[in-house]
Amino acid sequence: MVSIRIQCTCGQAYTVEVEPEGARVPVPVVCPTCGADGNAAINAALAQSEAAVATSADKATSTPIPPASTIPRLHLTPSPGSSGTARPRMVYTPGQTDRTQAVYEARAKVLWGDPPRQVAVYLMGQGYRKEEALEIVQEMFKERTSAFRAKGLRYLFVGIGLVCVPILYWLVSLALGYIYVTLFLSTVVAGFCGLTMALKGASMLRSPKSQEGNVAEQ
Numbered sequence: 001m002v003s004i005r006i007q008c009t010c011g012q013a014y015t016v017e018v019e020p021e022g023a024r025v026p027v028p029v030v031c032p033t034c035g036a037d038g039n040a041a042i043n044a045a046l047a048q049s050e051a052a053v054a055t056s057a058d059k060a061t062s063t064p065i066p067p068a069s070t071i072p073r074l075h076l077t078p079s080p081g082s083s084g085t086a087r088p089r090m091v092y093t094p095g096q097t098d099r100t101q102a103v104y105e106a107r108a109k110v111l112w113g114d115p116p117r118q119v120a121v122y123l124m125g126q127g128y129r130k131e132e133a134l135e136i137v138q139e140m141f142k143e144r145t146s147a148f149r150a151k152g153l154r155y156l157f158v159g160i161g162l163v164c165v166p167i168l169y170w171l172v173s174l175a176l177g178y179i180y181v182t183l184f185l186s187t188v189v190a191g192f193c194g195l196t197m198a199l200k201g202a203s204m205l206r207s208p209k210s211q212e213g214n215v216a217e218q
Contacts, residue, residue: 152204162194
């Protein structure tokens, strides 16, 4: 097995392990930083390596050049839960982590409010295929939407309760025949706060996908 190091157009260099068994890279390889396709660069490196080996062998001996079936290809290993589907085994470079930790970090990015494309590119940079990354990001944004709906419902009920405070105090004061102005003004302030919370909760329930920022800070 040999290691081929390539550099993406964005400036990120990364390494892929290969072994001489095939003609081309059989699966997608992406840049761990920007998600750009790296197959063309790897195929070119493989072709140059094969040409150099063939030239050296031709100079050293008159033995015919081996058939094209011996050209290197990526070393493939099955990924967990993929029913035997093979994926490239890549050497970790600075900024890469294991797949489980990558999912945790991607979920945190979603909850913080990072855009879906940015999170998907991050997962592809950690070794996930594009289809896998998009599926994971879609599920994570469903969780984010559910979290906003739950918070919106809580804000709505608490807000309605606070709005009712000055109304109830006013009715009780009318029944008693007297009113404490200072206490009534305090209930009015609580009612305005409740109205703000109720409006915010209604907005979260109506359009949870349009909410921005960290879910925990809402």
